[in-house]
Amino acid sequence: MGKIIAVTNQKGGVGKTTTAVNTAAGVAKLGKKVLLIDTDPQGNATSGVGVDKRSVNYSSYHVMIDNVKAKDAIVKTKFEGLDLLPSSMDLAAAEIELVDLEKREAKLKNALAPIKAEYDYIFIDCPPSLGLITTNAFCAADTLLVPIQPEYYALEGLSQLMGTVRKVKRRYNQYLDIEGVLLTMYDGRLNLTQQVVEEVKKFFPRKVFAAVIPRSVRLSEAPSFGLPIMYFDKSCKGTSSYMALCQEIIDHNS
Numbered sequence: 001m002g003k004i005i006a007v008t009n010q011k012g013g014v015g016k017t018t019t020a021v022n023t024a025a026g027v028a029k030l031g032k033k034v035l036l037i038d039t040d041p042q043g044n045a046t047s048g049v050g051v052d053k054r055s056v057n058y059s060s061y062h063v064m065i066d067n068v069k070a071k072d073a074i075v076k077t078k079f080e081g082l083d084l085l086p087s088s089m090d091l092a093a094a095e096i097e098l099v100d101l102e103k104r105e106a107k108l109k110n111a112l113a114p115i116k117a118e119y120d121y122i123f124i125d126c127p128p129s130l131g132l133i134t135t136n137a138f139c140a141a142d143t144l145l146v147p148i149q150p151e152y153y154a155l156e157g158l159s160q161l162m163g164t165v166r167k168v169k170r171r172y173n174q175y176l177d178i179e180g181v182l183l184t185m186y187d188g189r190l191n192l193t194q195q196v197v198e199e200v201k202k203f204f205p206r207k208v209f210a211a212v213i214p215r216s217v218r219l220s221e222a223p224s225f226g227l228p229i230m231y232f233d234k235s236c237k238g239t240s241s242y243m244a245l246c247q248e249i250i251d252h253n254s
Contacts, residue, residue: 002035002119003253004112005179006141009148010164011157012128015184018219019147020125021048022238025228026246028081032120035074038087039108039133041094045125046086049077050226059088064107064136065097070115079231083119091133098132105132105172109140121249130164138168143179147213150183150196158203178207180252182245186212211245213238 007020017040024036038045039060043053053059058073063085074083098104112122123145124137138144146161148154158181169176181204187193201208213219214237222232229238 002116002122003143004116004122004124004141005143005145005249006124006126006137007145007147008126008134008137008161009146009157010128010130010134010161011148011153014149014154015147015213015219016128017044017048017125018223019145019182019184019213019242020045020123021223022219022228022230022242023145023246023249024121024123025049025079025082026230026242027121027123027249028079029230029243030246030250031081032250033081033083033118035083035085035115035119035122036077037085037108037122037124039091039137040087040125040127041089041091042127043087043089043091044223046084047226048223049079049082049084049228051075051077051084051086053086053088056086056088059086059090060108061088061090061094063111064133065090065094065101067111070111074115079228091127094133095131098136105135105139108136112140130160134164135168135172138165138176139172141173141176143177145179145182147182147184148200149185150190150193150200152192152196154196155199155203158200178204179249180207180209182209182211182213184213185215187215209245209248211241211248213241213245
């Protein structure tokens, strides 16, 4: 039975989509069968694995709003072991359309139920907000992977996120847990970085990944080529960092 991990942080610019794409591709490269689900209207995870969102017939929007079967919307990527449930521009309207639907918070969970067992891991790239699409991802997920940039405002965002998690646990998904907190754009030379890391470790004891993701030009270049970092530049620091994270996730779940 596949484990569903939602990659989430309502604060933009923390490496959320970069993490979703590279973790999904890296775990697949380590021999697991993986599905990446793009629920962000911007569709950056879709283009990040080389799929043109204008060319897809169905997207996560059609799965949540029009009851299209997930298996009919999934596309194969060119990377070993990695499938994609793409995003489309229609998702921007989904927040409004979901409001009127019955059991609106469980649309994604119910759609994934028939295919969950076909994958070892399912990663969901959430939008950078805490609306109904993110609530759907949280209801469907077993755990949350939270990328944060070690900066002053990071902890403020974390407490907001945990408030939402508590609400979702209380109302919809009592088993939702934190997979781990991932430090991104990490620069160990800065005093502020060390201070924030200490605070995050206090906030999430034993939940901070050992792997950290450095600031890297190669990581920011890879998406424009539609390639996860390990296929773009296998010798860069970004690749070794994300592969270490992927191994950590697999070890923790085995």
